[in-house]
Each structure stands twice: as structure tokens, then as C-alpha cells.
Amino acid sequence: MSKPPQDRFDDIPRTSGRVGAHRAEQPGMNGLVVLLWSAAVALVLIVGGIFISLVMMDRISFSPESQPPAPQQTQGTDPKIDTSYRVLILNATPEEGLVVEARDALLAEGWPADGVFGSEGSSQEFDKTTVFYVDKADEAAALGVAEVLGGAEVQQSDFYADLNDSEQPQLTVVIGLDRVTDATPKAEDTEEAPAE
Structure with missing residues (x-):
């Protein structure tokens, strides 16, 4: 038998091992x-x-909390006690009972019981007790409320205007830290009683 003639493919070395696609696990997927x-x-x-x-x-x-603007000095308006205004009293101090005191003072001046209401406690402390009014026409009534409460400041601001849910005009009193009583006991109160 004769051998076939050699061609260029006869010079390629034969490799051992598997040939073709194999389904193996991906290395590195731990x-x-x-x-x-x-x-x-x-x-x-x-x-x-x-x-x-x-x-x-x-x-x-992310925005700073809105604070009422600084009080403006009111001049030239005489105080007027006008009981037709509703009065909202907000306690901006940690001390309780200040709303009741302020409410009692206003009721004693003739305000109707359903015309004065309030809320104890606030998340923010307020330095000075202030009466807020919305319109310039309300200034005399705000000064009257401030006078009844014993010298509160008065300021025009619409900051609390949204808290009025009636057609009746409303003033807002924010009780500040200037109304907090000093609870520190006096020296004579702390003396111990003699032992028997």
C-alpha cells in the first residue's frame, strides 16, 4: 500500500486533552x-x-425653622380692652399652669369663657411674653391684652394667623420665660428641723 503524500497539515503537532466547549463553574463566584x-x-x-x-x-x-420676627415697638396707640377679640394663649415655657393664670386674668376683665383658650407646653422656649396681632387695626386691642397680662410686649405679625379658625378677630399671646417663677428654695426654707 502506498502512503498518501504529505501536506502542510501533517506538520501540526497533535495535542492531547479535550477539545470543544465545556460547561464549568465560573471561577471567582464565591x-x-x-x-x-x-x-x-x-x-x-x-x-x-x-x-x-x-x-x-x-x-x-434642611431649612432653618421659621421664627417670629423680632418685636417692633408700638408708639402712639392707646391700649383698649376689647373683649370681642378671641385670645389664643400659647405656653412656650417648661412650666405648667401659666396658661390658666393668663386666662383667668383675661376672664376677670370680661372676656367670655369660650373666647379665651390655650395650650400648655411648647417645643421651643420664648424669651419674653408677647401679644401678636395681624392688622394695624388690632394694635389697640393687643396693647389692652398686654396691659391686662401685666406688661407683655406687643408685635404685629401674621405668623400665628393660620391658627384662627373663625371669622372673629384673634390675638395670640405667647408666654415667655420672663413669666417663669424661680423655684429655687430660700435659705430659711432649707434649714433642717432640730433632732429630738
Whole structure:
């Protein structure tokens, strides 16, 4: 038998091993790494969700809290006790009972019981007791309320205007820290009784 003639493919060395596509596991896809990445992504999503919830519930605010403007001195208007005004009393101090005291003072001057109402306690402390009024026409009545309360400041501002839910004009009294009584006991009160 004769040998076939040699061609260029006869010079290629034969390799041993498998030839073709093989289905093998990807190297580097470790189960622990996948678990750690999943935990990290879940943590970021949870923290982001909590932060967004707090912002939407106004627990976190990026703008400064709105404060009433500084009191303006009123001149040339005489105080007038006008019981046709409703009076809202807000206690901006940690001491309780100041709303009741202010309400009693106004009721004693003739205000109707349903025309004076208030709220104890506030998240913000206020330095000086102030009577707020909205329109210039309300200034005399605000001065009258300030006089009844014993020398409160008076200021024109629409900061509390949204708290009026009636057609009747309303003044707002914010009780400040100047009305807080000093609860420090005096020296003679702290003396101990003699032992028997």
C-alpha cells in the first residue's frame, strides 16, 4: 500500500486533552462574596428608606425653622380692652399652669369663657411674653391684652394667623420665660428641723 503524500497539515503537532466547549463553574463566584455584597446593598437601601421617611415626616429639615420676627415697638396707640377679640394663649415655657393664670386674668376683665383658650407646653422656649396681632387695626386691642397680662410686649405679625379658625378677630399671646417663677428654695426654707 502506498502512503498518501504529505501536506502542510501533517506538520501540526497533535495535542492531547479535550477539545470543544465545556460547561464549568465560573471561577471567582464565591458564595461568601455574593452574600456580603447582598447584605451591603440591603443595608444601603434600608438606611436610605429610613432617611427619606424621616424627611417626609418632617423629623429632619434642611431649612432653618421659621421664627417670629423680632418685636417692633408700638408708639402712639392707646391700649383698649376689647373683649370681642378671641385670645389664643400659647405656653412656650417648661412650666405648667401659666396658661390658666393668663386666662383667668383675661376672664376677670370680661372676656367670655369660650373666647379665651390655650395650650400648655411648647417645643421651643420664648424669651419674653408677647401679644401678636395681624392688622394695624388690632394694635389697640393687643396693647389692652398686654396691659391686662401685666406688661407683655406687643408685635404685629401674621405668623400665628393660620391658627384662627373663625371669622372673629384673634390675638395670640405667647408666654415667655420672663413669666417663669424661680423655684429655687430660700435659705430659711432649707434649714433642717432640730433632732429630738
